[in-house]
Amino acid sequence: xxxxxxxxxxxxxxxxxxxxxxxxxxxxxxxxIAVFGTLNESVWEKAVQVTRWYALFVGVALVREFLxxxxxxxxxxxxxxxxxxxxxxxxxxxxxxxxAVGYLLETVLxxxxxxxxALGRAHLYAEPTQVPLVLIEYLVEFLAWIVAGALVxxxxxxxxxxxxxxxxxxxxxxxxxxxxxxxxxxLPFLGSLPLRVDLPQSLALTLGTGLGTFxxxxxxxxxxxxxxxxxxxxx
Amino acid sequence: xxxxxxxxxRQIADHIKADVLREALKGDxxxxxxxxxxxxxxxxxxTAAKAFQQLVDEGVLFKKRxxxxxxxxxxxEVLRSRHRESFFADVVDPMVxxxxxxxxxxxxxxxxxxxxxxx
Amino acid sequence: xxIDVEDLxxxxxxxxxxxxxxxxxxxxxxxxxxxxxxxGKTSLLSVLAAFRKESAGTVRIxxxxxxxxxxxxxxxxxxxxxxETIDIGTVEDALYFxxxxxxxxxxEYARTLLDTFGLTxxxxxxxMSKGQRSAMGVLVGLAGRAPLTMFDESYxxxxxxxxxxxxxxxxxxxxxxxxxxxxxTHLIEEVSSLFEEVVIIDHGRLVVHEETxxxxxxxxxxxxxxxxxxxxxxGLTVLGAKQLGPTKSAMLYGDLDDARRRKAVEAGLELxxxxxxxxxxxxxxxxx
Numbered sequence: 001x002x003x004x005x006x007x008x009x010x011x012x013x014x015x016x017x018x019x020x021x022x023x024x025x026x027x028x029x030x031x032x033i034a035v036f037g038t039l040n041e042s043v044w045e046k047a048v049q050v051t052r053w054y055a056l057f058v059g060v061a062l063v064r065e066f067l068x069x070x071x072x073x074x075x076x077x078x079x080x081x082x083x084x085x086x087x088x089x090x091x092x093x094x095x096x097x098x099x100a101v102g103y104l105l106e107t108v109l110x111x112x113x114x115x116x117x118a119l120g121r122a123h124l125y126a127e128p129t130q131v132p133l134v135l136i137e138y139l140v141e142f143l144a145w146i147v148a149g150a151l152v153x154x155x156x157x158x159x160x161x162x163x164x165x166x167x168x169x170x171x172x173x174x175x176x177x178x179x180x181x182x183x184x185x186x187l188p189f190l191g192s193l194p195l196r197v198d199l200p201q202s203l204a205l206t207l208g209t210g211l212g213t214f215x216x217x218x219x220x221x222x223x224x225x226x227x228x229x230x231x232x233x234x235x
Numbered sequence: 236x237x238x239x240x241x242x243x244x245r246q247i248a249d250h251i252k253a254d255v256l257r258e259a260l261k262g263d264x265x266x267x268x269x270x271x272x273x274x275x276x277x278x279x280x281x282t283a284a285k286a287f288q289q290l291v292d293e294g295v296l297f298k299k300r301x302x303x304x305x306x307x308x309x310x311x312e313v314l315r316s317r318h319r320e321s322f323f324a325d326v327v328d329p330m331v332x333x334x335x336x337x338x339x340x341x342x343x344x345x346x347x348x349x350x351x352x353x354x
Numbered sequence: 355x356x357i358d359v360e361d362l363x364x365x366x367x368x369x370x371x372x373x374x375x376x377x378x379x380x381x382x383x384x385x386x387x388x389x390x391x392x393x394g395k396t397s398l399l400s401v402l403a404a405f406r407k408e409s410a411g412t413v414r415i416x417x418x419x420x421x422x423x424x425x426x427x428x429x430x431x432x433x434x435x436x437x438e439t440i441d442i443g444t445v446e447d448a449l450y451f452x453x454x455x456x457x458x459x460x461x462e463y464a465r466t467l468l469d470t471f472g473l474t475x476x477x478x479x480x481x482m483s484k485g486q487r488s489a490m491g492v493l494v495g496l497a498g499r500a501p502l503t504m505f506d507e508s509y510x511x512x513x514x515x516x517x518x519x520x521x522x523x524x525x526x527x528x529x530x531x532x533x534x535x536x537x538x539t540h541l542i543e544e545v546s547s548l549f550e551e552v553v554i555i556d557h558g559r560l561v562v563h564e565e566t567x568x569x570x571x572x573x574x575x576x577x578x579x580x581x582x583x584x585x586x587x588x589g590l591t592v593l594g595a596k597q598l599g600p601t602k603s604a605m606l607y608g609d610l611d612d613a614r615r616r617k618a619v620e621a622g623l624e625l626x627x628x629x630x631x632x633x634x635x636x637x638x639x640x641x642x
Contacts, residue, residue, distance in 0.1 A: 071438070074403075075427065075455060078422060229400075232434075278548065282567060
C-alpha cells in the first residue's frame with residue numbers, strides 16, 4: 001500500500017493552523033482571567049475539550065469528502081479504507097502531541113506568572129507535565145472520536161436519515177474510550193445525565209481498550225463503506 | 236447528385252477541391268493534416284480522415300507514408316475534366332429550368348451568354 | 355479501452371435505472387452518450403467508473419470486471435457535476451490531490467487549463483459559480499489523462515465561450531493523447547461533430563449505437579406536396595412529420611438507396627439531411 005502522505009499532511013497542516021489560532025485564543029482568555037479574576041486552574045485543560053469535536057469532524061470529513069474524491073480519482077474503497085486507517089492512526093497521536101505541547105507552554109506561562117496550574121477533573125495524568133500520560137489519554141480519546149465521526153459520517157452518507165441509527169453506536173465507541181481513561185462523557189443537551197462506564201484503572205487496560213475501540217470502529221466503518229455507492233446528488 | 240445532403244466531410248472535401256481548382260493548392264503540395272483540419276472545423280479527426288480518404292479515392296490527394304497528404308500532380312486536371320462532364324447537368328440544366336419557370340425566353344439567356352463571351 | 359456491458363441492470367430501490375442494457379464500445383474514440391433526463395446516462399457512467407456496483411449483469415473494461423478493481427479503476431475517470439474531485443477546499447487543494455492520486459496527471463497541462471478557464475488557484479471551489487465549478491471539473495478530467503475519461507454533462511453552467519474552449523481543449527488533447535472519451539450531453543448540436551460514434555439510451559435501454567456520420571446519413575427529411583410525400587414514405591420508417599399548408603415534411607429513418615432517391619426527385623420531392631438533435635428527439639419519443 002502507498003503511504004497516505006498527502007492525506008495525512010493536509011490534515012496535519014490544517015490541524016496545526018487551527019491549534020495555533022486556538023492556543024492564542026486560550027492564552028488571551030487566560031490573561032483575561034488573570035487580570036480580572038483569580039487564575040489558579042489550567043485553562044488549557046478546559047479549552048481542549050472542544051478539540052474532541054474537531055476530531056469528530058475530521059472523521060466525518062474523511063468519509064464525506066475524501067472517500068468520494070478517492071473513488072472519483074479511480075481508487076478503490078479498499079485502498080481508501082487502508083489509507084484512511086493509517087492516516088487516523090498517525091493523525092491522532094499528532095493531535096494529542098499538540099495537546100501536550102499546549103500544556104507545556106501553559107506550564108511555562110503559569111510558572112512565569114507564579115500561578116498554580118491545577119487540574120479541574122480526573123485524568124490519567126495527575127500533573128499536566130506528565131507528558132507520556134497526557135499523550136496516551138488524548139490518543140485514546142481522539143482515536144475513538146475520529147472513528148466515531150467516520151462511522152456516523154458513513155452512515156449518513158450511505159443511508160441519509162437512516163444514518164441516525166449509527167449515532168448510538170458512535171456514542172458507544174466514545175463512551176468506551178472515555179471509560180478507559182477514567183473520565184465521563186458529557187454531551188450537550190444531555191449534560192445532566194453523564195454517560196460513563198467504570199473500568200478498573202490500569203495503563204495496559206487503558207491502552208488495550210483504546211486500541212480495541214479504534215479497531216472495532218474501523219471494522220464498523222469498513223462494513224458501511226466497503227461497497228457504498230457514490231451519491232448522485234449531495235443533500 | 237440527387238440531393239443537397241452534405242455531411243461535414245463532404246464539405247471539407249469540397250473545400251479542398253475548390254482550393255485545388257483555383258490553384259490555392261498546387262500539385263505535389265502538402266495539405267494540412269487531418270488533425271489540423273479537425274481542430275479548425277472542430278470535428279472528430281475520424282470525420283476529417285473520411286474527407287481525405289474520399290479525395291484519395293478520387294485521385295485528388297495521395298498519401299506519403301509517415302509524412303502526410305499531398306495534392307496529386309494532375310489533381311487540377313482531373314477535377315476540371317470531371318467538372319466539365321457534369322457542368323451541363325449541374326449548372327446549365329437547372330438554369331434552363333429556372334429560366335422557364337420564371338418566364339425568361341431561352342433566346343434572352345443565349346443572348347446574355349454571347350454578351351458575356353464578348354467581354 | 356474496450357467496454358463490454360451485458361444485460362446491465364441498476365436499481366435504486368424500486369426504480370430501475372438501467373434495464374438489461376447491452377453495449378460494446380471498442381475504445382480509442384470519442385463517444386457521445388445521449389439520452390433524456392432519467393434515461394440512465396449517469397447510472398451507466400457511474401457503473402463504468404465503479405462509483406456504483408451493478409445490480410445484475412456484467413460490466414467489463416478491457417475484459418476485466420470493474421467494481422473494486424484497483425488496477426483498472428485507476429485508468430478510469432468520470433467527472434460529474436456533483437464535484438467529487440474538486441470539492442476539497444481551494445483549487446490548489448483539489449489539484450494537490452489529483453496530482454497525487456491520478457497516475458497520468460499532467461501538472462503543466464493543468465496549469466495551462468487554469469489560464470484557459472480563468473480559474474484562480476487560491477479560490478475556494480465551493481464558493482465558485484456553477485460555470486467555474488464545471489470548468490474546474492473539466493480541467494481535472496482533462497489533465498488526468500485517464501485512458502477512459504468520461505464527462506457527465508460537465509458543461510453545466512458554463513457560458514458558450516467556456517464551453518467551446520472545453521471542446522477545443524478536449525479535441526486537441528484527444529489528438530495529442532489518443533484515449534477513450536465518453537461525453538454525455540444535452541447540447542447535442544454543439545458537440546455532435548466531435549463524436550466518432552453516438553450511443554442513445556432511453557428508459558435504461560440501448561436505442562442506437564452507430565457511427566455518427568452513418569447515423570446522420572440514416573435520417574432524411576422529405577419535403578413536398580403532402581400527397582406525394584405520403585405516397586413516397588409509405589412503408590418506410592417515419593419518425594415524424596409536420597405540415598404547412600399543402601406542403602408536408604416527413605422525417606425518414608433508414609437507408610435510402612439511389613433508386614428511391616431518384617424516384618423522390620422525379621416526384622418533385624426535396625430530400626435533405628436531419629440534424630442530430632432532431633434525430634435524437636424523434637428516436638427518444640414523446641415530451642414528458
